[in-house]
Amino acid sequence: MTLKFVGQRTARMEGPDKVTGAAMYAADYVLPDMLWGRILRSPYPHARIVRIDTAAARALPGVHAVVTGAQFPCYAGRAIRDHAVLAVDKVRFVGDRVAAVAATTRDIAEQALALIDVEYEELPAVFDVDTATAPGAPAVHEQPKSYAGAFSHPQEPNLPNVCAYMRWEHGELDAGFAAADRVFEHTFHTPTEHHGYLEPHAVLARVAADGRAEVWASNKSPYMLRAQLAACFGVEPTTIKLHNLHIGGDFGGKGSQMEAPVAYLLARESGRPVKLVMSYTEELMAANTRHAARIDIKTGVRNDGTLTAMQVHIKFNGGAYGAYKPLPSLNLHGADQAASCYRVPAIDIHSTVVYTNTLPGGHMRSPGAPQTIFAVEAQFDLMARALGMDPAAFRLKNVLQPGDASPTGAQWPTVRAQQTLEAALRESGYHERRGKEPNVGFGIAMYERGVVGGDSSCKLELAPDGRVTVLLPIGDPGQGTFTAVQQFVGETLNVPPASVQIRLADTDGLPFDFGVGGCRTTYAIGQTVLQAVAALREKLAPMAAEVLGCAVDALAWEGSSAHSDGRSVTLLQLAASAGETVSAQVYQKLGLFPDAPDTNFTAQVAEVAVDPETGQVTVRRITSAHDVGTIVNPEGHQGQIEGGMLMGLGLAVMSEHRMEDGKPVALHLGDYKIPCIADIPELRTVLLERDEGPGPFNCGPIAEAANVPAPAAIANAVADAIGAAVMELPVSAERVYALLQHTRRPRAA
Structure with a gap:
């Protein structure tokens, strides 16, 4: 299908107001x-x-x-x-x-x-998940299950200070470990992180x-x-x-x-x-933060690198309250994605959110995924080296193939994990350049992400002078929804996108909408807007049929015109003859997850240089390959990818919201570190487009695809450069220096 406006580089419609200061916050x-x-x-x-x-x-x-x-x-x-x-x-x-x-x-x-x-x-007080769940630990809440909205899982462990627990299991775990030649067990840690909006x-x-x-x-x-x-x-x-x-x-905050x-x-x-x-x-x-985490992983593998089983225990530091978690289960999306890009015949994932006397944890850009993916991908590198395999070869041996189910049993119609991984390896020069310079390392990580839904609403208005206005129920924190809506309406009605006006409704002005987040807005709002276009056409159909002298069911709509027997009438003409604004309001009840789930794969390769005297890490390049559907706005799409990579770089090397006895050490942005323009490495993007996608015009998700694997890829690159395992984020100069000093210690006689 040839598209006129969708897929074109389009200026952000709210951009001028934001950069000139006219936008009201x-x-x-x-x-x-x-x-x-x-x-x-x-x-x-x-x-x-x-x-x-x-x-x-x-x-x-x-x-x-x-x-x-x-x-x-x-x-x-x-x-x-x-x-x-x-x-x-x-x-x-x-x-x-x-x-x-x-x-x-x-x-x-x-x-x-x-x-x-x-x-x-x-x-x-208790400040970390181990202390908080130890027998006899002080109770953060005396009766946590007494609160309205509290969640209980039938398999919830009998531990102190449990806010929530979830479990995902698939396959025969004992048989999987029995089939392994070797079993690896490791523990990883990730920090609390602030959004930095x-x-x-x-x-x-x-x-x-x-x-x-x-x-x-x-x-x-x-x-x-x-x-x-x-x-x-x-x-x-x-x-x-x-x-x-x-x-x-926003970024979830x-x-x-x-x-x-x-x-x-x-x-x-x-x-x-x-x-x-x-x-x-x-x-x-x-303010609510990303959850710090302790991740314990036990993985079985054959000598040829084939994965046989994996058991994952994640304890998320939920802070003092669960009030900032939106899911009824109070758990974090991302824990269930452990090794989700790979073939794991048997898996058992336990995710526990723990109350502590620290900042309440909330949602931050794919809230539990960067923690989980870091641990899994770091362990993959450790296992590959122990088996004498290249980390890329280890992944290529285990990556999902078309027809494979995910470790938890999800069956996606399209699986392009291997193509995406190979594209990242090829574009990064991994095979040609890795190992050619001292103190330079390469690291790999993968992620997959689908869309979520949630109820949505909008209103479409066509004025007698032909002006088209879309009334929307949500704002735009930066993801570009307004511009995407302009493109969808412009494409469907064959009008220039810039001529489509966007107006925000208050909660009295439209029915319910789920809100921004979880890669849902372009998918959900886009579908709702296209339904409003169809409803507007249906409303104008009797008038068009009268003008064309035909039955309503004999009409054919194409762009901004209705056709019948070689004659046509435009929406502009119909609006003018109506003499008043014609509107169509739609409220669409969308399940939180699509009936036919799909996912898109991301593979990243990071290249770093480490100063062996100081431990300073310089990220030279991040290559990000994405399996994508139709790209609505290339400019906005690329912005999401690059912004995500930089957010992931922050968690990888600097963004740690440290606490001392429960009190944040950094209380202004001079002390709390986030990447600035001087930290930006070379960013390379590879897009593998396909004609399938869950959203309008076959578009798919992108917003959280790039930030999740970046910390894992960078940490693995550091481990590759220094020849020591990286078990904790961020890989700051102090931590890397300590690892270097440890590896330099003389062996005992």
Whole structure:
């Protein structure tokens, strides 16, 4: 099929507003009589609140509300509501919310916080998954299964501080290990990581005397936030209107309620609009993060490199609360993808999310996958070297072939894992260049990713002058949905994409939408928009049939025209004759996962150089090969790939949100390291397009494809360069130097 607009390099429609400052973000909104809200946070990782005295704060001129958890014991969360809006009896991490104030200025609000006197009784705390799950460990939550939305698995282990547990098993594990010539067991660790989005969380709330509320928030899922606020405060969702806004970066971090419940409560109690804007110190102290993880893997393999069985135990550090995890199972997508690009006849995956007295873990760009893939791919390299095999040959021997099921039993219609891996190896020069320079290493990793769905809605309007407007229920944190919608509508109606206007609806303006995330927006919103085009044509069909003098079922639609017996009439002509705007609204109920699951493969090869004197790692090149469907916008598509690779590079070599006794060490971005322009290596991309894909015009996912395998590929490249196993991320200069010193120690006689 020849496409006119889909597949063309298209300018981002919201780009000019964002680069000129015209775009309005949550922190930019101001309402008459608005107050400023501020939050008093815990200095302790675990403590009982003995007493709170707010009298001096309430007496401060300019203060209009002071609220505590004892007054308002409300609990919020995406799936499980285990995080009190303000601590009711205990604080569970450094940065936990203790009290909040609303005042006429931000400075007065800060003064009021300083006047609140809190007496704490410190309690024993747990900071890592091993300590938290040890017998007799201090309980982060006394009765974690008592919270609304708590999840229990029938096979859940009897351990302290379990937030959630999931298990995936397929094949005969004992037989698989019995068939192995060798069995390898290793343990890997990955760190807590912050998203590093540009826009800190902000929220503005107004609650009227009749209880109706309006909220402007840095949130990518307004309908979900509306439901969370309603459940938290025991009101009907229809009493709360969420305004859809521009979002300044997300990567998973803008999907939770964050401080919206606090702003709602302050606005309700003060009777005035209240705005809360987190500083970046607060972001690093209190915002949800990527989960740190401990991954234990036991793998059986024959002497020729054939995998026979794998058992994976993952413990994710969930932090103090599960409230920031959206899935009802409270677990992380990605754990189930262990070795999913390879043939493993028998697999048993255990994933446990553990409560600790640290920052609450949330979703961050394929939330559990970088951790899992790093461990699996690092162990593959260790096994290959132990067997005397090249790491590439080991993977090529085990990579999925057409017709193979995934290790957990998924049967995908198209499997192009080997072609994708071979393309990455070829483009990177792996076979020709590896081993040719001292202290230079090459590493490989693979990932596969499908789309998710979730209910969606939109409205299409055709004005008498021919203008086409699409009303959408979600914002665009940067993935390019608005532009893709313009291209879809332009392609379907044969109008220039730039002429298609996009307008954001608030939650009163359209039915429910699941929100941005999980590689769903182009897939789900795209389908919904095409359904709206079909509904608009159906609405105009009687008018077109009358003009053409034919029956409705004799009409044929092509682009922007209806045809019958050699005659045609355009939508523009129909709209003009209608004399008013014609609209079609669609609400599409999509399952969270497509009925016919498909996936796309990614293979990456990293090349690094290591300074043997300092341990400094320089990433020279990342080659990323992608099995893709139709590319809607090549410019945006490539941006997703390169941005993902750089985010993966951050986790690989520098982005570690370190804690000391539960307190974040870095409290500003000068100390918390993310890649900058000076860190960008040569980036090479290979695209293997195919005519199949789950989305409109056969498009597929790309947003989370490049960031997941990059940490594993880079870590394996470092291990290749220094001749030592890398078992922990990030591979900072300090860690690499320690590994080099260990390998240089003289052997005992």
